[in-house]
Amino acid sequence: DGGITQSPKYLFRKEGQNVTLSCEQNLNHDAMYWYRQDPGQGLRLIYYSQIVNDFQKGDIAEGYSVSREKKESFPLTVTSAQKNPTAFYLCASSRTVVGASNQPQHFGDGTRLSIL
Protein backbone atom coordinates (compact mmCIF):
# COMPACT_ATOMS: atom_id res chain seq x y z
CA ASP A 1 0.00 0.00 0.00
CA GLY A 2 1.19 3.55 -0.75
CA GLY A 3 1.80 5.82 2.16
CA ILE A 4 4.12 7.70 4.46
CA THR A 5 6.15 5.87 7.08
CA GLN A 6 7.66 7.63 10.07
CA SER A 7 10.05 5.99 12.49
CA PRO A 8 10.52 5.51 15.31
CA LYS A 9 7.08 5.94 16.89
CA TYR A 10 8.68 7.10 20.17
CA LEU A 11 12.13 8.65 20.65
CA PHE A 12 13.99 9.83 23.70
CA ARG A 13 16.79 12.40 23.62
CA LYS A 14 19.44 13.16 26.20
CA GLU A 15 20.55 16.71 26.84
CA GLY A 16 23.06 17.88 24.22
CA GLN A 17 22.30 15.05 21.85
CA ASN A 18 21.23 15.24 18.22
CA VAL A 19 18.51 12.82 17.08
CA THR A 20 17.21 12.04 13.60
CA LEU A 21 13.60 11.25 12.73
CA SER A 22 12.94 9.20 9.61
CA CYS A 23 10.25 9.85 6.99
CA GLU A 24 9.82 7.70 3.89
CA GLN A 25 7.06 7.93 1.25
CA ASN A 26 6.23 5.65 -1.68
CA LEU A 27 3.57 7.93 -3.18
CA ASN A 28 5.99 9.37 -5.77
CA HIS A 29 5.30 12.83 -4.35
CA ASP A 30 7.72 15.67 -5.10
CA ALA A 31 7.01 17.75 -1.99
CA MET A 32 7.64 16.73 1.61
CA TYR A 33 7.13 18.59 4.89
CA TRP A 34 7.93 18.44 8.59
CA TYR A 35 5.54 19.83 11.21
CA ARG A 36 5.73 20.14 14.95
CA GLN A 37 2.60 19.71 17.08
CA ASP A 38 2.44 20.73 20.75
CA PRO A 39 -0.43 19.72 23.04
CA GLY A 40 -3.63 21.59 22.29
CA GLN A 41 -2.07 23.43 19.38
CA GLY A 42 -2.16 23.27 15.62
CA LEU A 43 0.62 22.24 13.28
CA ARG A 44 3.65 24.47 12.79
CA LEU A 45 5.85 24.08 9.72
CA ILE A 46 9.54 23.34 10.38
CA TYR A 47 10.97 22.67 6.92
CA TYR A 48 9.67 21.71 3.50
CA SER A 49 11.17 20.42 0.28
CA GLN A 50 9.75 20.84 -3.20
CA ILE A 51 12.24 18.63 -4.98
CA VAL A 52 15.31 16.48 -4.39
CA ASN A 53 18.36 18.38 -3.11
CA ASP A 54 16.26 21.44 -2.28
CA PHE A 55 14.59 22.49 0.96
CA GLN A 56 13.25 25.67 2.55
CA LYS A 57 12.83 26.86 6.13
CA GLY A 58 9.35 26.95 7.54
CA ASP A 59 8.08 29.05 10.43
CA ILE A 60 10.11 27.39 13.22
CA ALA A 61 13.30 26.06 11.60
CA GLU A 62 15.75 27.09 14.34
CA GLY A 63 17.36 24.09 16.02
CA TYR A 64 16.39 21.69 13.23
CA SER A 65 18.07 20.48 10.03
CA VAL A 66 16.93 18.37 7.08
CA SER A 67 18.26 16.74 3.93
CA ARG A 68 16.58 15.55 0.73
CA GLU A 69 19.01 13.27 -1.07
CA LYS A 70 16.30 10.96 -2.39
CA LYS A 71 12.76 11.71 -3.55
CA GLU A 72 11.24 9.24 -1.13
CA SER A 73 13.16 10.28 2.00
CA PHE A 74 13.17 13.49 4.08
CA PRO A 75 14.87 12.94 7.47
CA LEU A 76 14.67 15.58 10.20
CA THR A 77 17.48 16.12 12.72
CA VAL A 78 16.62 17.74 16.02
CA THR A 79 19.87 19.33 17.14
CA SER A 80 21.08 20.20 20.63
CA ALA A 81 20.36 23.84 19.73
CA GLN A 82 16.62 23.10 19.95
CA LYS A 83 16.03 23.84 23.63
CA ASN A 84 12.43 22.65 23.80
CA PRO A 85 12.28 19.60 21.52
CA THR A 86 9.55 17.65 23.34
CA ALA A 87 6.67 17.46 20.85
CA PHE A 88 4.85 15.29 18.33
CA TYR A 89 6.54 15.49 14.91
CA LEU A 90 4.55 14.90 11.74
CA CYS A 91 5.86 14.32 8.23
CA ALA A 92 3.66 14.96 5.19
CA SER A 93 3.91 14.84 1.41
CA SER A 94 2.02 16.16 -1.61
CA ARG A 95 2.45 15.92 -5.35
CA THR A 96 3.84 19.46 -5.49
CA VAL A 97 3.95 22.37 -3.07
CA VAL A 98 3.03 25.20 -5.43
CA GLY A 99 -0.52 26.02 -4.31
CA ALA A 100 -2.51 23.24 -2.67
CA SER A 101 -5.11 22.99 -5.40
CA ASN A 102 -5.94 19.35 -5.98
CA GLN A 103 -2.79 18.40 -4.13
CA PRO A 104 -3.59 18.08 -0.43
CA GLN A 105 -0.96 16.90 1.98
CA HIS A 106 -0.98 13.35 3.31
CA PHE A 107 0.49 12.65 6.74
CA GLY A 108 2.47 9.91 8.45
CA ASP A 109 1.55 8.65 11.93
CA GLY A 110 4.09 10.83 13.71
CA THR A 111 7.05 10.48 16.08
CA ARG A 112 6.75 11.51 19.70
CA LEU A 113 10.04 12.94 20.98
CA SER A 114 10.73 13.29 24.69
CA ILE A 115 13.70 14.53 26.72
CA LEU A 116 15.34 12.23 29.26
Add this chain to the structure above:
Amino acid sequence: GQQLNQSPQSMFIQEGEDVSMNCTSSSIFNTWLWYKQDPGEGPVLLIALYKAGELTSNGRLTAQFGITRKDSFLNISASIPSDVGIYFCAGTFGNEKLTFGTGTRLTIIP
Protein backbone atom coordinates in the same frame (compact mmCIF):
# COMPACT_ATOMS: atom_id res chain seq x y z
CA GLY B 1 1.42 35.55 7.79
CA GLN B 2 -2.11 34.28 7.40
CA GLN B 3 -4.03 33.27 10.49
CA LEU B 4 -6.84 30.79 10.86
CA ASN B 5 -9.31 30.98 13.72
CA GLN B 6 -11.07 27.70 14.33
CA SER B 7 -14.07 27.37 16.64
CA PRO B 8 -15.14 26.00 18.91
CA GLN B 9 -11.92 24.81 20.56
CA SER B 10 -13.74 21.84 22.06
CA MET B 11 -17.17 20.25 21.93
CA PHE B 12 -18.91 17.80 24.24
CA ILE B 13 -21.93 16.18 22.63
CA GLN B 14 -24.10 13.12 22.99
CA GLU B 15 -24.06 10.32 20.47
CA GLY B 16 -26.53 10.99 17.68
CA GLU B 17 -26.25 14.77 17.84
CA ASP B 18 -25.19 16.87 14.89
CA VAL B 19 -21.91 18.83 15.04
CA SER B 20 -20.90 22.12 13.45
CA MET B 21 -17.51 23.79 13.45
CA ASN B 22 -15.96 26.57 11.40
CA CYS B 23 -12.77 28.33 10.40
CA THR B 24 -12.25 31.95 9.49
CA SER B 25 -9.26 33.52 7.80
CA SER B 26 -7.81 37.02 7.92
CA SER B 27 -7.40 36.87 4.13
CA ILE B 28 -8.99 35.04 1.22
CA PHE B 29 -8.15 31.43 0.41
CA ASN B 30 -8.58 29.45 -2.80
CA THR B 31 -8.39 26.04 -1.13
CA TRP B 32 -9.85 24.74 2.13
CA LEU B 33 -9.05 21.32 3.57
CA TRP B 34 -10.53 19.53 6.57
CA TYR B 35 -8.54 16.86 8.45
CA LYS B 36 -9.28 14.59 11.41
CA GLN B 37 -6.60 13.44 13.85
CA ASP B 38 -7.01 10.46 16.18
CA PRO B 39 -4.85 10.32 19.34
CA GLY B 40 -1.24 9.43 18.58
CA GLU B 41 -1.76 9.39 14.84
CA GLY B 42 -1.31 11.73 11.90
CA PRO B 43 -4.16 13.82 10.44
CA VAL B 44 -6.28 12.18 7.76
CA LEU B 45 -7.84 14.22 4.97
CA LEU B 46 -11.65 14.29 5.14
CA ILE B 47 -12.77 16.83 2.55
CA ALA B 48 -11.09 19.21 0.09
CA LEU B 49 -12.79 22.36 -1.25
CA TYR B 50 -11.53 24.33 -4.25
CA LYS B 51 -14.26 26.81 -5.21
CA ALA B 52 -16.15 29.54 -3.34
CA GLY B 53 -19.64 28.34 -2.47
CA GLU B 54 -18.70 24.68 -2.99
CA LEU B 55 -20.57 22.20 -0.81
CA THR B 56 -19.02 18.73 -0.58
CA SER B 57 -20.09 15.64 1.36
CA ASN B 58 -18.19 12.58 2.53
CA GLY B 59 -20.66 10.22 4.18
CA ARG B 60 -22.07 11.96 7.26
CA LEU B 61 -19.64 14.85 6.83
CA THR B 62 -20.44 17.98 4.84
CA ALA B 63 -18.12 20.94 4.32
CA GLN B 64 -18.67 24.27 2.60
CA PHE B 65 -16.30 26.84 1.12
CA GLY B 66 -17.67 30.23 2.20
CA ILE B 67 -18.79 32.72 -0.42
CA THR B 68 -16.46 35.39 0.97
CA ARG B 69 -13.54 32.92 0.57
CA LYS B 70 -12.55 33.75 4.15
CA ASP B 71 -14.37 30.94 5.92
CA SER B 72 -15.32 27.29 5.81
CA PHE B 73 -17.71 25.08 7.74
CA LEU B 74 -17.71 21.38 8.63
CA ASN B 75 -20.87 19.59 9.75
CA ILE B 76 -21.14 16.04 11.07
CA SER B 77 -24.60 14.52 11.19
CA ALA B 78 -25.77 11.87 13.67
CA SER B 79 -22.43 11.58 15.50
CA ILE B 80 -21.07 8.16 16.47
CA PRO B 81 -18.29 7.20 18.92
CA SER B 82 -15.62 6.91 16.22
CA ASP B 83 -16.11 10.61 15.37
CA VAL B 84 -14.11 11.46 18.50
CA GLY B 85 -10.85 13.24 17.71
CA ILE B 86 -9.41 16.60 16.72
CA TYR B 87 -10.62 18.26 13.54
CA PHE B 88 -8.32 20.69 11.75
CA CYS B 89 -9.07 23.11 8.97
CA ALA B 90 -6.29 24.19 6.62
CA GLY B 91 -6.17 26.63 3.76
CA THR B 92 -3.97 28.27 1.22
CA PHE B 93 -3.96 30.97 -1.44
CA GLY B 94 -1.89 31.01 -4.61
CA ASN B 95 1.65 29.79 -3.99
CA GLU B 96 1.44 30.18 -0.24
CA LYS B 97 2.11 27.23 2.02
CA LEU B 98 -0.73 25.50 3.82
CA THR B 99 -1.90 27.20 7.04
CA PHE B 100 -3.57 25.09 9.75
CA GLY B 101 -6.19 26.05 12.30
CA THR B 102 -5.69 25.23 15.98
CA GLY B 103 -8.20 22.40 15.92
CA THR B 104 -11.59 21.48 17.40
CA ARG B 105 -11.53 18.62 19.91
CA LEU B 106 -14.72 16.54 19.72
CA THR B 107 -15.75 14.41 22.70
CA ILE B 108 -18.84 12.22 22.72
CA ILE B 109 -20.58 11.72 26.04
CA PRO B 110 -22.07 8.23 26.48
